[in-house]
Amino acid sequence: xxxxxxxxxxxxxxLAAVTGFAALTAPGGADAGEAKAxxxxxxxxxxxxxxxxxxxxxxxxxYTSFTPVAGSGGAAGAAELMPSVSTTADAGDDTTAETDGxxxxxxxxxxxxxxVSLKKPGTPATAEASGSDAPALVGTATGALAPGWTxxxxxxxxxGASRGLLGVSCTGPDTNFWFPAAxxxxxxxxxxxxxxxxxTAAVADIELYGPDGSLKSDAGEGVPVPARSSVPVLISTxxxxxxxxxxxxxxxRTGRVGAVVRAAGxxxxxxxxxxxxxxxxxxxxxxxxxxxxxxxxxxxAPGEDDADLKVKLLGRNGAISPAGHEDLHIKxxxxxxxxxxxxxxxxxxxxxxxxxxxxxxxxxxxxxRVVRGTGDKREVxxxxxxxxxxxxxxxxxxxxxxxxxxxxxPGATGKVKVTASAGSEGGEQTVQxxxxxxxxxxxxxxxxxxxxxGSYALTIETESGGPVHAAxxxxxxxxxxxxxxxxxxxxxxxxxxxxxxxxxLSVLDE
Numbered sequence: 001x002x003x004x005x006x007x008x009x010x011x012x013x014x015l016a017a018v019t020g021f022a023a024l025t026a027p028g029g030a031d032a033g034e035a036k037a038x039x040x041x042x043x044x045x046x047x048x049x050x051x052x053x054x055x056x057x058x059x060x061x062x063y064t065s066f067t068p069v070a071g072s073g074g075a076a077g078a079a080e081l082m083p084s085v086s087t088t089a090d091a092g093d094d095t096t097a098e099t100d101g102x103x104x105x106x107x108x109x110x111x112x113x114x115x116v117s118l119k120k121p122g123t124p125a126t127a128e129a130s131g132s133d134a135p136a137l138v139g140t141a142t143g144a145l146a147p148g149w150t151x152x153x154x155x156x157x158x159x160g161a162s163r164g165l166l167g168v169s170c171t172g173p174d175t176n177f178w179f180p181a182a183x184x185x186x187x188x189x190x191x192x193x194x195x196x197x198x199x200t201a202a203v204a205d206i207e208l209y210g211p212d213g214s215l216k217s218d219a220g221e222g223v224p225v226p227a228r229s230s231v232p233v234l235i236s237t238x239x240x241x242x243x244x245x246x247x248x249x250x251x252x253r254t255g256r257v258g259a260v261v262r263a264a265g266x267x268x269x270x271x272x273x274x275x276x277x278x279x280x281x282x283x284x285x286x287x288x289x290x291x292x293x294x295x296x297x298x299x300x301a302p303g304e305d306d307a308d309l310k311v312k313l314l315g316r317n318g319a320i321s322p323a324g325h326e327d328l329h330i331k332x333x334x335x336x337x338x339x340x341x342x343x344x345x346x347x348x349x350x351x352x353x354x355x356x357x358x359x360x361x362x363x364x365x366x367x368x369r370v371v372r373g374t375g376d377k378r379e380v381x382x383x384x385x386x387x388x389x390x391x392x393x394x395x396x397x398x399x400x401x402x403x404x405x406x407x408x409x410p411g412a413t414g415k416v417k418v419t420a421s422a423g424s425e426g427g428e429q430t431v432q433x434x435x436x437x438x439x440x441x442x443x444x445x446x447x448x449x450x451x452x453x454g455s456y457a458l459t460i461e462t463e464s465g466g467p468v469h470a471a472x473x474x475x476x477x478x479x480x481x482x483x484x485x486x487x488x489x490x491x492x493x494x495x496x497x498x499x500x501x502x503x504x505l506s507v508l509d510e
Contacts, residue, residue, distance in 0.1 A: 024138045040391070040495040042147035049258030050081065050170040051193035052230055053155045053302055054163035055270070061155040063128045064397035066421065066457040067141065068148045068494075070121035070427075077143020079118035081151060081170075083135040085228045124396055124457050125425040135243040136230030137170070139195045139262035147494035148459070152397035152487070157270070157480060161189070162270030164379055165476050166262070167485030169395060172493075173256040174198050177275040179248040180335065181367035181382055184208070184215070184236040187266045190273075191232045192248055195258040196225040202255025207231060209300060209335050210243035225257055235261075245337035247300035247365070268371055268380040271479060271485055276384040279303070281361025283385035285368050286350040287406035287471025287486050288313075288343070290443065292370050293378070295340040297351065299366040301330040307362035308355070313348040313410050314441045327356060331366060348443035350408040350469065353385075372482040381473075381486045388467035389416065389460045390491030395472045396457040400448055404473040405458065407434055408441040409411055412466030416426060418458060420447040425454030446472075460489060 053061040060077035065079060114431040116127035117136055121144055139150040157163050159426045173196075182190045196202045206220035217238040225231050235248060250259045277283065279302050288295060301307040307330040312319045320342050330336040343349070351368065368383040398420075407416065413435065420430045427449035436442055449456050458471055470489040477483055 036156045046141045046146040046149045048170040049195040050137040052136040065118040065151045066124040066396040067121040068459045075496040077506040079141035079145040080114040081137040082141035140209045148492045164426045165483035168272035175252045177250040177259040182246045190235045190263045195230040203253040207249040209247040215239040247335045273382040276365040279363030283353040284469045286469045290348040294371040296369040309353045312352040318388040350441045386488035387490040393489035402475045405446040406471045409436040414465035414468040415463045421457040427452035
């Protein structure tokens with residue numbers, strides 16, 4: 001019996017290592033014996049995928065890879081991000097990704113060299129790429145480098161249609177993604193990037209939903225994503241219908257992918273749109289800058305029921321209802337958009353969406369399109385609805401100047417610990433705690449490592465109280481344009497629940 005129990009435990013940990021999530025339920029549920037509370041242990045393996053950043057020859061990209069110190073006590077392990085074997089042409093055209101033998105060998109040789117390699121927890125590793133042909137990256141971390149491993153991809157494009165500061169936290173592979181706030185309008189050029197980390201091909205479906213419901217699209221069905229490759233799909237080529245507000249739903253028939261949307265507008269620059277948290281009845285969208293000149297909320301109800309929501313702005317002194325937009329009605333399977341204009345009025349805030357009627361929570365997804373600046377000096381960023389920081393959340397590539405940390409407590413007052421890591425080129429970590437009062441948002445300049453050289457990472461841990469949601473804004477103004485990007489900080493999934501080793505699991509043999 002003992003060997004069986006240990007084998008099952010090992011299997012559970014292995015599942016955690018691969019997926020980032022594991023749970024064990026005894027047959028018959030919680031009443032089938034009083035099982036001890038599961039322990040939380042660090043994951044032993046993590047995967048990340050970064051989209052191809054090349055938007056123009058003027059693109060300059062920085063990768064910053066980081067794992068917090070408080071992780072696994074196991075073997076050192078490794079954390080490397082490798083180029084995908086190939087970045088294929090837009091799936092909306094007829095160009096094939098096939099190449100001759102010599103090109104294939106060249107790409108294979110390049111793919112054997114890591115773009116960025118992290119050596120130890122607690123100190124970021126960086127790498128740079130230039131131009132329009134930088135590939136998508138596929139990466140794995142093991143051992144002590146796996147728990148909380150994160151990588152930030154930051155790209156600056158100084159001019160042209162893709163102008164802007166584009167930032168994205170590289171994502172783990174999955175089979176289901178929701179992207180409100182995309183568009184098929186003529187003024188927009190939005191691509192969904194699909195990256196396959198595995199050695200076998202994946203097949204994805206892309207569904208589009210506008211203000212009047214599903215947008216007819218046959219081209220989005222059965223999109224092939226070759227093994228260890230990336231496919232950018234121009235969303236407007238999937239349908240003949242133009243819509244300002246579109247929700248993109250990506251699922252896979254076989255395999256798994258990383259997915260993120262690159263959104264570009266004619267006069268507001270471009271940025272990455274990360275996936276919204278899975279459909280749920282209450283949503284938090286943290287980190288609206290104090291000087292936002294235009295904020296647009298886009299939401300979608302994927303179920304059979306319409307959704308009625310209350311809209312609240314959580315600011316420094318509490319919650320208010322945006323004048324004229326206190327409520328939002330979303331019809332089933334339709335995308336709703338509302339212009340909140342300069343809703344923050346000079347005070348940083350976060351948006352809270354809750355059911356209009358208690359006990360009638362309809363699952364929705366949502367994202368914000370946020371603009372700073374005026375006239376031809378405008379710049380755009382996107383904020384998807386996100387989960388709380390939970391046990392731990394991390395964001396890399398913070399600079400000595402230009403980083404702002406937004407913390408909001410939508411329910412009870414919460415206290416968090418924020419650790420600024422050592423710098424990528426020198427400096428010592430610094431720790432600071434913040435208390436966020438119930439129903440408020442605070443925007444702070446995060447702590448900076450003593451003697452900082454290079455960039456650094458921020459790790460947030462919940463210490464007490466209610467859940468806290470967070471977002472990091474990185475601002476790098478250029479030529480009078482307030483270039484910025486916003487990354488949300490949900491729980492990084494660095495630990496998973498496993499059964500107590502002394503628990504008697506012999507019932508599972510029956």
